[in-house]
Amino acid sequence: MRGWIGIIGLMCAFGAQAATRVAVTDMAFEQQVEQYIHTVSAQTSFQANAYSASGAASYNEYEARNTYIEQGELRKFSGDIKGEILKSGMFQLVQGTPYTANAKEDVYDVIKRIKNGNFKGADYVLFGTVSDIDFRQDVNEIADTNTHSAVLGLTLVGDFSLINTRTFEITSAFTAMGEGQDAKLVNGNDVRVTPNRGRVVKQVSKSIGMDVARQLREQLRGEVEYSQEPPPPRNQMPRDEAPRILR
DSSP: OHHHHHHHHHHHHHHHHHTOEEEEOOEEEEEEEEEEEEEEEEEEEEEEOSSOEEEEEEEEEEEEEEEEEEEEEEOSSHHHHHHHHHHHTSOEEEOOOOOOTTOSSOTTOHHHHHHTTTTTTOSEEEEEEEEEEEEEEEEEEOTTSSOEEEEEEEEEEEEEEEEETTTOOEEEEEEEEEEEEEEEEEOTTOSOOOOOHHHHHHHHHHHHHHHHHHHHIIIIIOOOOOOOSOOOOOOOSOOOOOOOOOO
């Protein structure tokens, strides 16, 4: 009887876990935008008399620079995050309301967005923000050849928090990173070499999705993935012997 009760309890616990619904936001970001305005207006006045007519022109010039902060969500990398979470079987996913330029909330004020009903039906919200994004393009010389390697790389770092939509408790928090690159060999005969940006973005999206799912499993389930790296070498020196008095 106790065995059946234990099995039923495990089934109920598994069912409750499987029914947990999570909304995954696109990663929030903000950037400084500078706007330059330069306008020139002309006005012409005429004077006429019985013998001739003459005109004079005046110009008004206006120049201004405006700087403001623009907020938004990075929508290119959330697909693989959702896919890896689904593969882990930890949660069911629901679609939240994307952030738009017309939104009245601050993109970083996830509590207000939850209260305003942007994530209806979700028990938790996985909220991510961009902490660093870096595109780099390098040309490296290959020794003893007339060939160079042109490398386009991208690194994306995001901070993530899993937030309870009822209590606003943070259940899990971590930083995840995705990397990708595309390399091509070029020489003096190549007029133009175009790197494959789509391949780089795909690699970054896949790797950050795997990192997010791995850290969720580690923090919520205590699962630590097996590392292929060999263990550090052990000291092969013999044990120290107790001192002896030589006579």
